[in-house]
Amino acid sequence: TLVRSSAASDVYKIHVDKWVYSESNLPTGYALVFSNFKVQEINAIEEYLTTFSGYKKHRPVKSSMRTAEYWYETASKSARLNRNLRKMLDHLNVKGRVTFAGNEFKVEKITLRSK
Numbered sequence: 001t002l003v004r005s006s007a008a009s010d011v012y013k014i015h016v017d018k019w020v021y022s023e024s025n026l027p028t029g030y031a032l033v034f035s036n037f038k039v040q041e042i043n044a045i046e047e048y049l050t051t052f053s054g055y056k057k058h059r060p061v062k063s064s065m066r067t068a069e070y071w072y073e074t075a076s077k078s079a080r081l082n083r084n085l086r087k088m089l090d091h092l093n094v095k096g097r098v099t100f101a102g103n104e105f106k107v108e109k110i111t112l113r114s115k
Helices: 039-049 078-091
Strands: 002-004 012-016 019-023 028-035 055-063 067-074 096-101 104-109
Touching (some): 028 039, 039 055, 039 078, 078 104
Parallel strands (some): 028 104
Antiparallel strands (some): 002 012, 012 019, 028 067, 055 067
16 A cells, blocks of 8 residues: 655655565665776766656766776665666667675676686
């Protein structure tokens, strides 16, 4: 059962058996770390980040030759962000790996080394 609370905030209460699960539209912050990407790829990634559902804002934290780190705020849950990051790699035609722990996502481009 979905019941809208009378509070001014956008908090919904979902009743499941005897437990109440509250879900708010407040943003959650994540560290997004991208490794082994070229500058052009990072620019494309930054464009994608702003199009994800729930996007609130982002800012660069650290940048080096092959690594970029962002602070990313979203109203989406971590599972949705994980899915969006994986789909972004597909759209960019990049082989990569997305891992998540705590509030940090690591997105690593997989490159094949020539012999």
